[in-house]
Amino acid sequence: DNSPEDMCREMEKEVNVLIEESAQLNLERRFGESLEKAKEAGKRERKLCAKREETGLADQINIDLTYSVFFNLANQYHANGLYVEALKTYSEIVKNKQYHQSGRLRVNMGNIYFEQKKFPNAIKLYRMALDQIPNTGKDIRAKIIRNIGVAFVRLGQFQDAIASFEQIMDASADVQTGFNLLLCYYALGEAEKMRKIFNKLLAIRAHGLDVDDE
Known part of the structure; x- marks a missing residue:
């Protein structure tokens, strides 16, 4: 037996x-x-x-x-x-408490709320996730902050969205976040800031082309 x-x-x-x-x-x-x-x-x-x-x-x-x-x-x-x-x-x-991956799982929960268009709930879960993900996880932190920004855009809270997108652009600028920021500035009629971010976007694109050419 x-x-x-x-x-x-x-x-x-x-x-x-x-x-x-x-x-x-x-x-x-x-x-x-x-x-x-x-x-x-x-x-x-x-x-x-x-x-x-x-x-x-x-x-x-x-x-x-x-x-x-x-x-x-x-x-x-x-x-x-x-x-x-x-x-x-x-x-x-x-x-x-035995599971240490709860930060990433809260991102999944936030994504579900986002799909349901429950944006305040999504933002809350994304922020809770950020609190649990160390600064060493730069890429995932940037994605979460971007998600928070997009959720604020959906709520029409452009100033809050700008704060999220600017945080990413200051740390590690990317084209998608730059475009999101450009649209937020456009929504608020911030012409000078639009010009600056547009130039920054061109610089990112030019830098990308330089890398490809090597």
Whole structure:
């Protein structure tokens, strides 16, 4: 007979296979099927945890596997347009102090609110994410700040949007953010600032061409 450890290892493999199958179905845009696999992975993982507890193996509960199950399930809910369920599932992860990736997950939550046009909620989640992502993660921080700026544009709060876009342009200027800033200045009738940012955009483009020519 298999020992409890062997049985649990076998169950863990089954959960991993279901997660992989779910992710593959998502890539194939078979979202309904990917969600069913994700739910099945969740059920199996709960059974696995219960089995480990009842056989005195609770110290072997794999928190990384639990994270993968929840993360994949949230992704599949999102892919199926089930925003409430996706947000609820992400919330289960971010409130668990054992997981250190909650900053990036709050970005996903912010994106869901953005898709629902709930821009104040999106901004709140993006800001919470920024608080948890270190300054070393410059690229992801810039993307989040840009998202905040775009959300403010959608709300018609151009001054707040400008503050976000200027922050990026001061740190690491890029063409897309420059254009966003140009549009905000245009909306507020800031002709002189438009001229300055237009020149900065030309400089970025020229610099890019220089690099390509080498």
